[in-house]
Amino acid sequence: MAGHLEFNTSMSDVLVVLGAAGIVIPAFARARITPVIGFILVGVLVGPFGLGRLVGQFPALYYVTITRPEAIAPFAELGVILLLFEIGLELSFGRLWDMRAQVFGLGAAKLLVSAALLTLVLVTMHHDVPAAAGLGIALALSSTALVLPIAGTQSPVGRRALAMLLLEDIALVPIIFVLGAFGPGGTSGAALFATLWRGGVIVLVMLTLGRFQLPRLFASAARTKSPELFLAFSLLVVIAAALATAGAGLSPIMGALLAGLLIAETDYSREVEALTAPFKGLALGVFLITVGMSIDVGEIWRQLGQIALGVAAVLAAKAIVTALLLRLGGASRGVAAEVGLLLASPSETTLIVLTAAAAAGLVSPENAQFWQIVTALGLTLTPLLAMIGRRLASAVDSPDETRSAGAPRDASGQALVFGYGRVGRLVGAMLARHEIPWLALDADPALVAQARAAGDPVIYGNVANAALLEKLHLESARSVIVTMDEPVLVSRTVRRIRAAHPDLAIIVRARDADHAAELYRAGASDAVPETLESSLQLSEAVLVDMGVPMGPVIASIHEMRDELREAIMRGGGLEQKSRLKAAGLRDRT
Numbered sequence: 001m002a003g004h005l006e007f008n009t010s011m012s013d014v015l016v017v018l019g020a021a022g023i024v025i026p027a028f029a030r031a032r033i034t035p036v037i038g039f040i041l042v043g044v045l046v047g048p049f050g051l052g053r054l055v056g057q058f059p060a061l062y063y064v065t066i067t068r069p070e071a072i073a074p075f076a077e078l079g080v081i082l083l084l085f086e087i088g089l090e091l092s093f094g095r096l097w098d099m100r101a102q103v104f105g106l107g108a109a110k111l112l113v114s115a116a117l118l119t120l121v122l123v124t125m126h127h128d129v130p131a132a133a134g135l136g137i138a139l140a141l142s143s144t145a146l147v148l149p150i151a152g153t154q155s156p157v158g159r160r161a162l163a164m165l166l167l168e169d170i171a172l173v174p175i176i177f178v179l180g181a182f183g184p185g186g187t188s189g190a191a192l193f194a195t196l197w198r199g200g201v202i203v204l205v206m207l208t209l210g211r212f213q214l215p216r217l218f219a220s221a222a223r224t225k226s227p228e229l230f231l232a233f234s235l236l237v238v239i240a241a242a243l244a245t246a247g248a249g250l251s252p253i254m255g256a257l258l259a260g261l262l263i264a265e266t267d268y269s270r271e272v273e274a275l276t277a278p279f280k281g282l283a284l285g286v287f288l289i290t291v292g293m294s295i296d297v298g299e300i301w302r303q304l305g306q307i308a309l310g311v312a313a314v315l316a317a318k319a320i321v322t323a324l325l326l327r328l329g330g331a332s333r334g335v336a337a338e339v340g341l342l343l344a345s346p347s348e349t350t351l352i353v354l355t356a357a358a359a360a361g362l363v364s365p366e367n368a369q370f371w372q373i374v375t376a377l378g379l380t381l382t383p384l385l386a387m388i389g390r391r392l393a394s395a396v397d398s399p400d401e402t403r404s405a406g407a408p409r410d411a412s413g414q415a416l417v418f419g420y421g422r423v424g425r426l427v428g429a430m431l432a433r434h435e436i437p438w439l440a441l442d443a444d445p446a447l448v449a450q451a452r453a454a455g456d457p458v459i460y461g462n463v464a465n466a467a468l469l470e471k472l473h474l475e476s477a478r479s480v481i482v483t484m485d486e487p488v489l490v491s492r493t494v495r496r497i498r499a500a501h502p503d504l505a506i507i508v509r510a511r512d513a514d515h516a517a518e519l520y521r522a523g524a525s526d527a528v529p530e531t532l533e534s535s536l537q538l539s540e541a542v543l544v545d546m547g548v549p550m551g552p553v554i555a556s557i558h559e560m561r562d563e564l565r566e567a568i569m570r571g572g573g574l575e576q577k578s579r580l581k582a583a584g585l586r587d588r589t
Contacts, residue, residue, distance in 0.1 A: 016065065017286055037380065037383055039285045039288035039289050040289070040291055040295075040380050043288065043292020043293040043294075043295070044295050044297065045292075046064060046066050046289075047066060047289075047292060047294075047295075048293060049295065049296040049297060049298065049299075050065070050293075052065040052066065066289070066293065075283055075287075077252070077287075078283045078286075079145070079283030079285070079286055079287040080144070080145050080253060080287055080348060081238065081242050081252055081253055081256040082283050083144065083148070083149075083284060084144065084253040084256040084260065085238045085256040086260065086273065086276070086277070087144075087162070087257060087260060088257045088258065088259060088261040088263070088264060089260040089263060089269050089272060093261055093265065096166075096261065099162075099163050099166075102159075102160065102163035102164075103163045103170075106164060106325060106326070106329055107163050107164040107166065107167025107168065108167055108171075110140075110164045110321060110322050110325055111137075111140055111164075111171065113325065114136075114140035114318050114321045115136045115139075115140040116136070117136075117317045118132075118135070118136035118139050118317050119132045119135075121136075121313050122135050122136055125313075131362055131363050131364075131367065133362075134179050134353075134357035134363055135354075135357070135363060135371055137175055137179075138175075138346070138350045138353035138354050138357060138371070139314050139318075139346050139350060139371065139374075139375070141172075141346060141349050141350050142161075142168065142343040142344075142347050143348055144165045144169060144348075144349075145284060145288075145347075146348075146379060146382045146383075147161050147165060147342055147382065147386075148165065149284070150342070150382070150383065150386045151342060151386070156331070156332075156335050156444055157335055157338050157339050157389075157393075160326060160331065160339050161342055161343060164322070164343060165343075168347070168349070169254065169349075170254065172253070172254075172353075175353060176353060176356045179353065179356050179357050179360050194249075198249060199245065199248040199249060199250040201248075202244050202245060203245070203250075203254075203258065206244060206255070206258055206262070207258070207262070210258075210259070210262035210263075211262065211265070214262055214263060214266055215266045215268075218266055222268060227275065230275060231276070234263075234276055235276065235279070237259050237263065238256050238259045238260070238276075240259075241256060241258055241259035242259075245258070287348065291348070291376050291379050292376070292380075294351075294376050295373065295376045295377065295380075300377070303370070303373075306370070307370070307373060307374060310371070310374040311374050311378055311381070314345075314346060314374065314378060315344040315345065315378065315381070315385070316344075318340075318343060318345075319340040319341050319343075319344040320340065321340075322339055322340040322343050322344070323337055323339070323340030324336075326339055326340070334392070334393030334394065334395075337392045337393055337396055338386075338389035338393040339389075340389070341386070341388055341389035341392070342382070342385060342386050344378075345381055345382045345385060346375040346378045346379065350371075351372060351375055354368050354371055354372055354375070394462055394464070413476060414437040414438050414439045414478060415431055415478050415479045415480075415481060416438070416474070416477045416479070416481065417440040417441070417481045417483060418440075418441055418463050418480065418481065418482045419441070419463075420440040420441070420442040420444075420451055420458050420483075421442070421447075421483065421484075421485070423485075423509055424442070424481075424483040427481055428440055428456060428458075436478070437478075439457050439459065440457065440458040440459070441458070441459055441461035441463060442458060442460065442461070443461065443462040443463075448460045463482075463484075463489070464489060464493075469496065469500075474500070474504060475504070478505070479506070479507060480505070480507070481507045481508075482506065482508040482509060483509045484509070485509070487511060490508060490509075491518055491522050494508055494519055494524050495522040497523070498522065498523025498524075505525045505526075506523065506524050507524070507525060507526045507527075507528070508524045508526070508527045508528070509527075510528060511529065512529050513529050513568055515527075515529065516568050527568070
């Protein structure tokens with residue numbers, strides 16, 4: 001009977017989590033708001049400090065609340081593990097080696113200086129020095145689980161945030177051991193040495209086996225052509241790696257990161273990334289719900305002034321330290337400000353370190369609970385801080401900041417290329433080959449500096465800034481070519497330019513036929529769907545290899561391109577797809 005009751009309780013909690021995901025993700029996506037806030041609010045609502053406390057009075061609430069938060073805690077931990085695994089997949093040992101100076105230099109400086117400043121602040125708030133030091137190092141940590149999904153790992157902001165967060169994830173285990181060693185009756189140095197020794201052996205074994213065995217094992221799974229088997233094997237690798245490092249006394253997230261790095265070196269990394277992404281998103285949502293469940297709104301109200309002061313002190317100290325260190329390291333004012341605000345909140349690992357500090361006797365249970373509430377509120381504010389950081393970065397970084405003295409200042413008489421990534425560089429090269437004057441803009445300062453050093457006419461600029469578009473004098477440009485792979489920003493940019501310049505030629509890179517139809521409605525002169533162009537190029541290669549003369553092949557490709565363009569402009573993506581099917585081609589979007 002007890003087992004049956006426990007099963008019903010677990011199923012009720014699962015239904016609440018899945019129901020929250022089904023409501024939060026689409027609702028917040030439609031409002032173009034990160035679902036992070038939604039999941040945390042759901043946790044506050046259905047947790048033991050929300051509707052859960054009313055189950056005794058209203059038994060029906062049992063089915064829409066989470067009555068045992070500890071039951072879903074393992075799934076929350078799995079979300080963080082899968083997140084670190086995905087980060088490892090996006091990295092590689094080569095890229096990690098290239099980042100070593102930022103990881104162990106900038107990352108270590110941010111952690112230590114932030115911890116020292118917070119310790120001083122806590123001492124002034126009448127904490128004794130050992131407790132202040134324990135709280136300071138805990139609160140100096142920043143949230144990998146929230147920051148990287150917001151910032152990514154490829155942008156200037158994302159790369160710098162990633163470097164700092166990697167150092168903190170690596171340092172988590174030593175931090176816990178040091179806190180235990182300094183507590184009353186704490187961990188001995190011999191125990192710390194034994195853990196590090198075992199962990200080193202485990203990591204070495206994983207590196208050796210992973211390098212030689214993972215490619216073969218994934219090849220065997222791929223040969224079965226079974227997505228289910230491939231997915232099962234992928235999850236097996238990451239969970240086994242996490243358990244291996246956890247068994248050695250290290251953090252399971254270290255094993256997950258290492259598994260991702262090893263798989264990133266194989267030919268199957270993108271397939272693994274695509275298959276595991278949905279699990280990461282759902283598990284991360286569970287983690288955020290557990291964060292919300294730890295927030296006691298009543299306790300916040302009773303200590304509102306003290307909690308607000310604590311949150312403000314942590315956010316201000318970390319933001320200032322991070323921004324100053326980045327400026328000293330050569331980052332632009334905008335990047336420094338955005339990263340500083342993005343990393344200002346405490347971390348999910350702060351909760352782990354606070355628990356360890358309380359267990360070691362460094363921090364009293366009351367103080368630990370107080371700072372856990374501060375941490376949960378700080379995590380809740382992370383998306384808001386990210387938004388403020390983006391706006392502040394746009395305000396403090398001017399388009400002139402990264403230009404050299406003789407750089408062109410507008411697009412008069414030139415073709416203007418928005419975005420100088422892979423596609424933008426190729427467009428620029430073709431314009432230069434045909435001796436057409438051109439100017440490119442990109443929001444990545446490092447990329448702009450590299451392009452300028454190579455002699456390319458590229459300036460810094462964020463096309464989301466309407467004032468920048470006005471300064472470029474687009475009315476005298478020959479054309480505008482938009483190459484960014486950000487559909488919402490691209491559509492908004494095209495609509496804004498067309499409203500101001502009705503006769504300007506606007507050529508846009510589109511993801512697929514539906515996106516192209518949207519861009520035509522926004523005012524694009526020509527929208528080029530990547531998927532259709534790749535299909536046409538493939539068809540051209542097939543026909544030529546089969547012996548069809550080049551002239552008729554090129555003519556038929558041009559004819560098909562014109563037909564598809566007319567179909568997109570006339571009927572949008574759905575009609576275009578039917579025409580593709582009738583023509584024997586299939587749109588794989």
